[in-house]
Amino acid sequence: QVQLVESGGGLVQAGGSLRLSCAASGRTFSSYAMGWFRRAPGKEREFVAAISWSGGSTYYADSVKGRFTISRDNAKNTVYLQMNSLKPEDTAVYYCATGSDPRSSWQYEYDYWGQGTQVTVSS
Numbered sequence: 001q002v003q004l005v006e007s008g009g010g011l012v013q014a015g016g017s018l019r020l021s022c023a024a025s026g027r028t029f030s031s032y033a034m035g036w037f038r039r040a041p042g043k044e045r046e047f048v049a050a051i052s053w054s055g056g057s058t059y060y061a062d063s064v065k066g067r068f069t070i071s072r073d074n075a076k077n078t079v080y081l082q083m084n085s086l087k088p089e090d091t092a093v094y095y096c097a098t099g100s101d102p103r104s105s106w107q108y109e110y111d112y113w114g115q116g117t118q119v120t121v122s123s
Contacts, residue, residue, distance in 0.1 A: 002026040002112040004096050009117030012086055016121070020081040022096030022114055030054075030074040033102035035110050036081045038092035038119075047105035048094070049081060059102055064090075086121045093118050 008020040022034070035050040049070040050059045058070050069082040079096055094117050097110035104110075 004114035006114045006117040009119045011120045014123050016086050017084045022079045024077045029077040032098040034079040035097050035099050038094045040092040050102035052102045088121045088123045091121050
């Protein structure tokens, strides 16, 4: 079992920044790839970014590439999502999840999920 708790969401103006955190407990965090997904109102949950167990490989959705950065600190059992140059279309609930292959953007290949944190970007 793995428990994931996201934090760091909030309300920000367009062009601003936020850093999301996802704290993990339970089984060995460093053995998992980690992903961030988001669900906007009325839309399906979509892939945002993923990182390998070592942090050496990262993957991004085209919509966030160059603006968002995923990182992890295995000593703190935490994965981060630094979000810069935020746009109103980034408004969503953001979820972190554990996975086995960071190259996968398919949510069904991620098994443990957090409860989500709301990010709202005003124009």
